[in-house]
Amino acid sequence: MISLIDKLYTDENLEDDLLLELVTQLDTTTVSYLFEKALEKKTVYYKDTVYMRGLIEFTNYCKQNCNYCGIRGKNTKVDRYRLSKEAILNCCDEGYKLGYRTFVLQGGEDPFFTDEVLVDLVEAIKSGYPDCAVTLSVGERSYESYAMLKKAGTDRYLLRHETATKSLYESLHPGMSFENRRNCLYTLKALGYQVGAGFMVGLPNQTPADLVADLRFIKELEPEMVGIGPYIPHDETPLKGATGGTVEETLVMVALARLLLPKALLPSTTAMGTLDPKGREKALKAGANVVMPNLSPTDVREKYELYKDKICTGDEAAHCRQCIEGRIKSAGFRVDMGRGDHASIHIPEEAVSVQIKL
Ligand code: SAM
Ligand code: FES
Numbered sequence: 001m002i003s004l005i006d007k008l009y010t011d012e013n014l015e016d017d018l019l020l021e022l023v024t025q026l027d028t029t030t031v032s033y034l035f036e037k038a039l040e041k042k043t044v045y046y047k048d049t050v051y052m053r054g055l056i057e058f059t060n061y062c063k064q065n066c067n068y069c070g071i072r073g074k075n076t077k078v079d080r081y082r083l084s085k086e087a088i089l090n091c092c093d094e095g096y097k098l099g100y101r102t103f104v105l106q107g108g109e110d111p112f113f114t115d116e117v118l119v120d121l122v123e124a125i126k127s128g129y130p131d132c133a134v135t136l137s138v139g140e141r142s143y144e145s146y147a148m149l150k151k152a153g154t155d156r157y158l159l160r161h162e163t164a165t166k167s168l169y170e171s172l173h174p175g176m177s178f179e180n181r182r183n184c185l186y187t188l189k190a191l192g193y194q195v196g197a198g199f200m201v202g203l204p205n206q207t208p209a210d211l212v213a214d215l216r217f218i219k220e221l222e223p224e225m226v227g228i229g230p231y232i233p234h235d236e237t238p239l240k241g242a243t244g245g246t247v248e249e250t251l252v253m254v255a256l257a258r259l260l261l262p263k264a265l266l267p268s269t270t271a272m273g274t275l276d277p278k279g280r281e282k283a284l285k286a287g288a289n290v291v292m293p294n295l296s297p298t299d300v301r302e303k304y305e306l307y308k309d310k311i312c313t314g315d316e317a318a319h320c321r322q323c324i325e326g327r328i329k330s331a332g333f334r335v336d337m338g339r340g341d342h343a344s345i346h347i348p349e350e351a352v353s354v355q356i357k358l
Contacts, residue, residue: 001030008259009037013219016212019256023208026252038255038287041262046289050333051265051340052324053102053135054095054295054317057304058083062108064139066162067172068203068242070234070305071108077236081300082112085121091317092125095295096132098321099337103129104158104292106137113138115145119152126153133339137196140176140184150191157188158196160227163203164217165210172203185221194342196265198227201253202245211253219260224342225290226261228253229269232307247276251286258287263343265290274311280324281331290340291328293320 004022008014014022026034059082065072083091092103103125107113113121118138125134136149137158146157161181163169169178188195199214218226230245254266268288272279280291294301294312301313312320325335 001026002033005030005034005037005259008256009041012260012262014260016216019212019215020208022256023211023252031248031252034252034255035286038258039285041258042266042287042289045263045343048332048334049289049336050268050284050328051102051290051336051338052100052321053104053267053290053292053340054091054098054100055104055106055292056083056088056091056095057107057294057296057300058088058105059107059110059113060300060304061110061112062139063111064109064176065174066176067174067238068200068231068234068307070236070307072237073108075236078305079303081303082107082110083297083300085124087297088121089124089128091295091297092129092132094317096129098318100295100321101129101131101337101339102133102135103295104135104137106158109139115141115148119148122149122152122154131339133341135196140180143187143191146184146187146191146193150193154193156194156196156225158198158225158227159184159188160196160198160200161185161214161217161221163199163206163210164213165206168203168206168210171205185223189221189223194224194345195221196225196227197221197223198225198229199253200229200231200245201250202231202243204239204242215253215256215260218257218264222261223264224345225265225267226257227267227269228257229271230275232271232274232309234305234307247272247279247282251282254283254288255286265340265342267292270294270311271307274307274309281327284328284331284333291324293317293324295320 060071133155135156166178230250233242266288267290268280268283295317
């Protein structure tokens, strides 16, 4: 196992059958070694920094029906909300004052947010906060839509591929197409976005070979960001009562993703903190380098319940900011409030000086 980890560290790649061996045969000693090497690799490109992003969950309306997701359209128990442009800009304003220079706008696939509405929103954020990066995460859209949003100033787009196994994908996403989701990711890349793919760990019927397929897919796609989190069941979904993923198996995936894509931006997810009070710190120590504290107004937080017992739903933005900063520091890392671009992106001098002046 140790020699396989060393080979992966050096080559930044490993054949599928060897990856499968790693996924299935690690023990306590070798898993610690894997996390150590993943952290060492992260340090090469990002030193001891962890980037902070301000997350705004701006709508929980969704026309899709992902079988695992608490805000799926057919869940009639959800109290639906969508934030107004003014409310979103207020979140950005509060976030900016707290030091954030990246805003992540995430929501369900809400037909209210047409291209026109989203373009207007992105333009307003970019003109109000020109030194900030804007990330969208609003699901599958057309080429034209992604192109318009890019032109409006959107810097990044998060669209997890969820699982790279077609049959598993189709069993979880009624009415959606495996090919379309992947095509969206290739389109976003071609349009010049910094792209975030990613997957859940511990989905019902997911095998170790499926997880290796996820790792192979991200190695081939080379996204700038990879969101990896445990699947956590939600009672008002068709998968109610499922077992869900664990922190331990998710940490292994985070570490392997770091070794396969050394420069990737890897979030330490809220889902990890939900399963284990120290889950986010553990992910940072296994190679993650991004955290996304919540900037959404507290009165809507509980309504964006993707899975049960989601944490941080009662905390003010300033509290979340401080809490997470404390966690990052206690884990031995340094907070970086900058835009936090991918290590391969060159930021123009002008943008850097604007940031320093402030
Ligand atoms: N609608 C957008 C999309 O499809 O990309 C963004 C919102 S969606 C709620 C964000 C992510 O939440 C999904 O990509 C999925 O991986 C994750 N998610 C949904 N339900 C989950 C659950 N029960 N446990 C863990 N993660 C979940
Ligand atoms: Fe649409 Fe979850 S089913 S966000």
